[in-house]
Structures are given as structure tokens and as C-alpha cells.
Amino acid sequence: xxxxxxxxxxxxxxxxxxxxTDPTVILMGEDVAGGGKREGDDIDEMGGVLGTTRGxxxxxxxxxxxxxxxxxxxxxTGVGAAATGLRPIVELMFMDFLGTSLDPLLNQAAKxxxxxxxxxxxPLTVRTVSGAGMxxxxxxxxxxxxxxxxxxxxxxxxxxxxxDAKGLLLAAIRDDxxxxxxxxxxxxxxxxxxxxxxxxxxxxKAQRIREGHDVSLIGFGGTVPVCQKAADxxxxxxxxxxxxxxxxxxxxxxxxxxxxxxxxTGRLVVVxxxxxxxxxxxxxxALCVDQGFDFLEAPVKRVTAPHAPVPxxxxxxxxxxxxxxxxxxxxxxxx
Amino acid sequence: MNLDRTxxxxxxxxxxxxxxxxxxxxxxxxxxxxxxxxxxxxxEEAVAVGVCSHLxxxxxxxxxxxxxxxxxAKGVGIAEMMAELFGRAxxxxxxxxxxxxxxxxxxxxxxxxxxxxxxxxxxxxAGLSAQLRxxxxxxxxxxxxxxxxxxAFHESLNMAANWKLPVLYVVENNGFGEFTPTEFVIxxxxxxxxxxxxxxxxxIADGMDFFDVFEKTxxxxxxxxSGQGPVLLExxxxxxGGHFVGDPLVYRSKEEAExxxxxxxxxxxxxxxxxxxSLVDASDLRQIDLEVKEELDAAVEAAEAAPMxxxxxLTADVYFEEGA
Ligand SMILES: Cc1ncc(C[n+]2csc(CCOP(=O)(O)OP(=O)(O)O)c2C)c(N)n1
Numbered sequence: 028x029x030x031x032x033x034x035x036x037x038x039x040x041x042x043x044x045x046x047x048t049d050p051t052v053i054l055m056g057e058d059v060a061g062g063g064k065r066e067g068d069d070i071d072e073m074g075g076v077l078g079t080t081r082g083x084x085x086x087x088x089x090x091x092x093x094x095x096x097x098x099x100x101x102x103x104t105g106v107g108a109a110a111t112g113l114r115p116i117v118e119l120m121f122m123d124f125l126g127t128s129l130d131p132l133l134n135q136a137a138k139x140x141x142x143x144x145x146x147x148x149x150p151l152t153v154r155t156v157s158g159a160g161m162x163x164x165x166x167x168x169x170x171x172x173x174x175x176x177x178x179x180x181x182x183x184x185x186x187x188x189x190x191d192a193k194g195l196l197l198a199a200i201r202d203d204x205x206x207x208x209x210x211x212x213x214x215x216x217x218x219x220x221x222x223x224x225x226x227x228x229x230x231x232k233a234q235r236i237r238e239g240h241d242v243s244l245i246g247f248g249g250t251v252p253v254c255q256k257a258a259d260x261x262x263x264x265x266x267x268x269x270x271x272x273x274x275x276x277x278x279x280x281x282x283x284x285x286x287x288x289x290x291x292t293g294r295l296v297v298v299x300x301x302x303x304x305x306x307x308x309x310x311x312x313a314l315c316v317d318q319g320f321d322f323l324e325a326p327v328k329r330v331t332a333p334h335a336p337v338p339x340x341x342x343x344x345x346x347x348x349x350x351x352x353x354x355x356x357x358x359x360x361x362x
Numbered sequence: 363m364n365l366d367r368t369x370x371x372x373x374x375x376x377x378x379x380x381x382x383x384x385x386x387x388x389x390x391x392x393x394x395x396x397x398x399x400x401x402x403x404x405x406e407e408a409v410a411v412g413v414c415s416h417l418x419x420x421x422x423x424x425x426x427x428x429x430x431x432x433x434x435a436k437g438v439g440i441a442e443m444m445a446e447l448f449g450r451a452x453x454x455x456x457x458x459x460x461x462x463x464x465x466x467x468x469x470x471x472x473x474x475x476x477x478x479x480x481x482x483x484x485x486x487x488a489g490l491s492a493q494l495r496x497x498x499x500x501x502x503x504x505x506x507x508x509x510x511x512x513x514a515f516h517e518s519l520n521m522a523a524n525w526k527l528p529v530l531y532v533v534e535n536n537g538f539g540e541f542t543p544t545e546f547v548i549x550x551x552x553x554x555x556x557x558x559x560x561x562x563x564x565x566i567a568d569g570m571d572f573f574d575v576f577e578k579t580x581x582x583x584x585x586x587x588s589g590q591g592p593v594l595l596e597x598x599x600x601x602x603g604g605h606f607v608g609d610p611l612v613y614r615s616k617e618e619a620e621x622x623x624x625x626x627x628x629x630x631x632x633x634x635x636x637x638x639x640s641l642v643d644a645s646d647l648r649q650i651d652l653e654v655k656e657e658l659d660a661a662v663e664a665a666e667a668a669p670m671x672x673x674x675x676l677t678a679d680v681y682f683e684e685g686a
Contacts, residue, residue, distance in 0.1 A: 057539075057540065057542070058539075058540045058541050058542055060542075061540065061541035061542055061613060072541070072612075072613060073540075073541040073610075073612065073613055076540065093542050093546060093547065094547070095508070095511035095539075095547035095548070096478050096479070096508040096509065096511050096512060096539055096547075097511045097512060097513070098512075099513050100511075100513075123476070123477070124477070126477065127477065127479070127480075127512070127513075127514075161397075161398070161399075162397035162398035162399075162449070162460065163398060163399050163462075163476075164398060164399075164459065164460040164461075164462055164463055164476065165458075165459070165463060165476070166462065166463070166475070166476030166477055167399065167462070167476050333676055333677050334677070334680070335676055335677045335680045336680070338457070338458045338671075338675070338676060339398060339446075339449055339455075339457060339458055339459055339460025339461075339463070340449030340450070340453075340457035340458060340460075340670060340671050341397055341449050341670075342449070342670040342671065342673075343449070343457065343458065343670075343671050343673070343675060343676055346673050346676055347676060
């Protein structure tokens with residue numbers, strides 16, 4: 028059984044299930060309750076800046092914690108609690124705030140198990156809103172998953188639809204490793220069919236969302252709908268059939284799915300919302316050259332943001348974000 | 363009090379400018395004409411203007427996500443600000459910064475900031491620069507109560523106190539960080555006491571009263587400028603609107619908000635005190651209200667008619683380039 032749910036509602040449901048099924052799961056972050064638990068009848072809680080965690084503090088008053096605006100403390104506390112018997116979900120309101128919270132992730136969570144000779148387990152989940160699309164400008168719009176995906180010891184996942192969001196988040200919470208879970212702004216306001224009940228989407232497995240033999244389009248998070256739109260138009264106007272792959276997980280990366288698709292099509296375009304240097308897009312391109320060279324019939328194309336901060340102005344921001352038009356142009360260039 | 367009539371009228375003009383500017387933005391965002399995250403300074407006007415009335419264009423201020431008030435108080439032009447918020451090429455930051463990054467270095471305004479607490483060390487650095495250059499300038503950091511829970515706040519205060527930097531730290535305590543009441547996340551009643559652990563001077567002002575803020579700032583800046591080191595000034599204030607435009611305000615009581623808005627309005631208080639003491643006439647103030655409205659109408663009209671930035675701007679100014 029499934030029903031239509033928004034992206035945020037799917038995430039809320041996953042947290043609800045995780046907290047019901049495991050008393051060690053806690054949720055902490057800035058305004059995750061947001062005025063909840065206050066005396067007085069007319070006081071309701073906001074449940075986060077985007078309302079994603081609304082209602083959870085009522086169900087789990089002792090396990091939903093509003094923290095001060097102290098990301099270093101928030102993240103470090105999450106790591107310490109994870110190392111000592113809890114399974115915390117830390118909400119980092121926007122991924123840009125990695126800047127104020129990085130050490131506990133980079134030097135603690137990611138390395139503790141290794142440094143302690145395999146004795147520590149860090150079942151930490153970091154939920155964070157990433158990417159551009161709301162005119163939130165340079166410090167609230169970055170897609171910084173390329174940083175977390177590049178740190179050994181961390182996993183990074185990014186769903187493209189509400190059903191995957193629910194299943195991936197449940198898998199992330201129950202994973203015994205620190206997992207960064209990105210919620211891309213480009214699709215935060217979308218909705219879709221979401222199965223009821225408890226299920227997990229495995230971390231590290233990509234999903235083919237459209238079958239084709241001419242060119243592989245590799246997307247993830249907010250670029251998946253962009254790839255779909257491009258694929259529709261290419262089929263209609265050029266008779267080009269795209270094999271569209273949603274990576275879902277950036278680390279571990281489903282190399283088999285990428286190479287398998289490339290073997291079939293011989294052409295590949297990877298679409299990434301982040302800046303191009305040291306990016307997931309560059310990683311995928313390198314993989315194709317390194318291990319799929321014999322399959323290649325055309326150069327691999329990367330469609331990414333430019334090497335620049337995210338601008339405020341609406342028209343500039345729209346140009347910044349990879350568009351279906353740019354994907355189509357890349358595919359046509361290969362043909 | 364050492365303000366003459368001209369200075370008083372200028373202070374009122376700046377407070378009115380902030381009030382009207384923010385009210386206009388609220389309308390524009392609600393009407394869907396303007397995008398982005400918009401945090402308004404409504405209700406806190408006396409703080410920015412009370413402090414900045416002591417500053418010259420060479421004194422640096424750093425600001426927050428709620429930065430329009432600090433810009434206007436520091437003398438940044440509202441036409442260029444309005445164009446910025448419309449994302450236009452004629453904006454003060456060429457449309458690339460927006461509300462959370464609005465700035466004008468020519469006016470000593472180093473920028474609003476999207477990162478809570480980030481302006482505090484920047485002002486500390488500006489204070490260090492002023493000290494080492496021997497310029498006699500001061501630096502002022504504006505920030506909210508919520509920001510005092512960031513490590514950046516504590517690290518900065520410690521450094522400034524050790525080095526006796528000419529920095530004024532102004533905490534605008536408006537009772538909330540986003541939707542969370544301050545008392546949920548700060549165990550002390552007066553944030554000013556946080557200065558004690560750095561052996562730093564602190565003061566508390568009524569942030570709804572221009573004259574109190576002005577006077578306490580004067581005392582604080584005398585301290586900074588005479589080489590005795592930094593000061594933490596806590597201004598008790600209130601945010602009349604939501605955290606951002608569109609905030610449903612479900613988390614705070616209507617009675618509490620109404621009380622502040624009806625009884626503690628900083629512009630009303632200023633007018634009452636000035637008129638009662640016969641320092642200015644009410645008619646002078648109405649004339650200013652009118653002029654500000656006209657100025658604002660013109661700013662909106664010009665901004666709406668201005669061109670959007672050229673796509674080439676996307677990658678311009680990422681790095682300093684010789685001759686650019
Ligand atoms: C580092 C960082 N953490 C969190 C946020 C999200 N955020 C924006 S404003 C705000 C509340 C700030 O409260 P306060 O400092 O008291 O200032 P006020 O909004 O009350 O003026 C928060 C949490 C942010 N922008 N930057």
C-alpha cells in the first residue's frame with residue numbers, strides 16, 4: 028500500500044518509524060522542535076525551518092532536542108552520543124553549515140573506528156538541506172556532498188524522490204557508520220507515492236529509472252528530474268533513448284551500475300548540482316575513463332554548476348543550476 | 363544628552379527609513395515580487411541607529427542575516443539596497459549578494475551574513491587592523507542572542523580582551539533565535555554577564571529606547587577608543603515580525619507580541635520624548651515620514667525598471683584579478 032506524500036512528510040515518517048522501533052534513536056538540531064514543549068495553549072512548534080520535523084516532539088518529548096545555535100557542539104555531541112549507545116539523527120539545517128561543524132565529522136566521526144582499531148561504532152545520521160533553487164544565495168545554497176563523500180569513514184546519500192527519501196533515511200539511521208543524508212532544495216517541495224510501513228532502501232545501490240540504449244544520463248538528488256526532462260525531450264525530438272540512472276548513494280558509489288549502463292550505451296553524461304572541481308561528476312567521469320575506456324564511443328560529458336559561489340539574483344541562479352537544456356546540448360554534442 | 367536638533371532629526375529619519383523599508387519589503391515578498399530568505403529588522407531600529415549615530419564611514423560594522431537595519435543606519439543608500447533585493451544589476455552587490463549578504467564597504471559596512479556568528483570574528487579582525495594601523499577607528503559587531511552560543515563569539519571575546527582591541531560587541535537580544543525562545547538555550551538571564559569570564563566591560567541598554575542605546579554606546583566607545591579594550595553591549599529588544607517574512611508565528615503568544623508593538627515601539631518612544639522636551643516638532647517628523655515614503659517609492663520604481671545582471675556576472679569576481 029502506498030499514498031502520495033511530500034518529500035518532507037516522507038522524512039518525518041521515516042524518523043517517526045525509527046524512533047518507534049528503536050528507543051536509542053534521538054533527533055537533535057536547531058529548531059527541530061522550534062518552540063515546542065513550551066507552556067501555554069496557543070503555542071505550537073515549528074518543527075524546523077521547513078517544518079519537516081513538525082509533530083515529532085509531541086510523540087517523543089524526551090528524544091527531540093532543540094539545541095542552541097552551536098553547530099560544533101551539536102555535531103560533536105552527536106558523535107559522542109553515537110559512540111556511547113545512542114543512535115542520533117543530527118539535523119544540520121543547511122549543508123553550508125558544514126563550515127561551523129566540520130571537525131566532529133572530519134576528524135572524529137569519520138576516523139574514530141579506524142583509529143581505535145575497529146572498536147568504535149558511530150551510528151550517526153546527519154540530515155541536511157543542500158543545494159540551490161530558493162534564492163537563498165551564497166551561504167545557504169551549496170551542494171557540499173563532494174566534501175563528505177570524499178572523507179573516508181563517512182557515507183553520503185541523496186534521494187531524488189519521497190519514497191527513496193523514506194527508505195534511505197531508515198537505512199541511514201540503522202547503519203552503524205556515520206551517514207550524511209542530503210535533502211536537495213530542488214525537490215523538497217515535490218511529492219510522490221510512498222509505501223506505508225517500515226522499509227529500507229539499501230545504501231550503495233543506484234536505480235535505473237528509465238531504460239534506453241543510446242546514452243547514459245547519470246543524476247542524483249535534484250538533477251534526477253533534470254535528467255528525466257532531458258530524456259523525454261531527446262526521445263521526442265531526436266529519437267535518442269536515454270538510460271537514466273539515479274545514483275542515490277555517492278559514497279559508496281555503485282560503480283557497477285554506472286559501468287553497466289556505459290557498456291550498453293557507449294556514451295555518458297553525468298549531471299551534478301555542485302561545483303565541478305573534485306566533484307562527484309568528476310569522479311564518475313574518471314571511473315568511466317579508468318575502467319570503462321573500451322566502452323566509450325564519445326567523450327564523457329559533465330554538466331555541473333560553474334566554479335563560482337551561488338548568486339542571489341533569480342536569473343543568475345537559474346543559469347547556475349544545471350538545466351535540461353544543458354544536458355540536451357551535451358548529449359547532442361556527443362552524437 | 364549631546365545631540366542637536368539636526369542630529370535628532372537625522373536619527374529619526376534613519377529609524378523611519380528602516381521601518382518603512384522593511385514594511386515595504388514585507389509587502390513585496392508577500393506579493394511574490396521578491397524572493398529569497400528575508401529577515402526584517404522591524405522593532406529593533408533604535409539599536410542600529412543608536413549605535414551607528416556614533417560611527418563614521420571608516421568605522422567598520424559587521425552584521426547578520428537581519429542586516430538591512432544596520433546598512434541603513436550606517437548610511438547605505440536605499441535605492442541601491444532595493445535594487446539588490448530585486449536581484450538587479452544596479453544593486454549594491456550587483457544582485458549577487460541579496461538580503462543576507464547586503465554590504466557597502468564604502469560606508470564601512472562589511473556585510474550582512476548568512477552564517478550566524480560569523481561577523482563576530484570579522485569585526486574582531488577589523489579591530490585588530492585598526493589597532494595595528496593606529497587608525498583610531500573602532501569596529502562594531504552586531505549579532506543576535508542566538509549567536510552568543512557559537513564558539514566564534516567566545517573565541518572572539520577572549521582574543522579581543524587579551525589584545526585590548528577597539529571592538530564593540532552589540533548583542534541584540536530579541537528573545538528568540540528563529541522559533542526557539544532564548545531561555546530554552548541560554549541559562550543566564552543577561553547575556554552581558556558572558557563578558558565577565560573574559561574580564562571584559564559590559565553594559566545593558568533598553569534596545570527600544572534610542573537615547574539609552576545612544577548613551578550606553580557613547581560610554582562603551584570611550585572605553586574602546588581610550589585603549590582599555592572591548593565592550594559587550596546587550597540591547598534588550600523585540601522582533602515585531604516573524605523570523606522571516608512568511609513565518610506563521612505559531613510559537614509565540616500574540617499577547618506578548620502585541621504588548622511590545624503597542625507599548626514599546628522605538629519610533630513612538632523617540633517621538634514622545636523629543637516632542638515632550640520640545641526638541642523637535644511633531645510636524646518635522648511627519649515631513650520626514652513623507653520624504654522617506656517618496657524616497658522609497660522612487661527606489662522601488664527604479665529597481666523594478668532596472669536590468670537583471672548579465673549572465674557573464676555568474677563567474678565574475680570569484681577571484682581578484684589585476685586591472686578588473
Ligand atoms: C551557522 C548558522 N547556523 C544556523 C543558521 C540558521 N539561522 C539563521 S538565523 C538563526 C537565528 C539567529 O538567532 P539570533 O542570533 O538570536 O538572531 P535573530 O534572528 O534573533 O536576530 C538561525 C538559527 C545560520 N544561518 N547559520
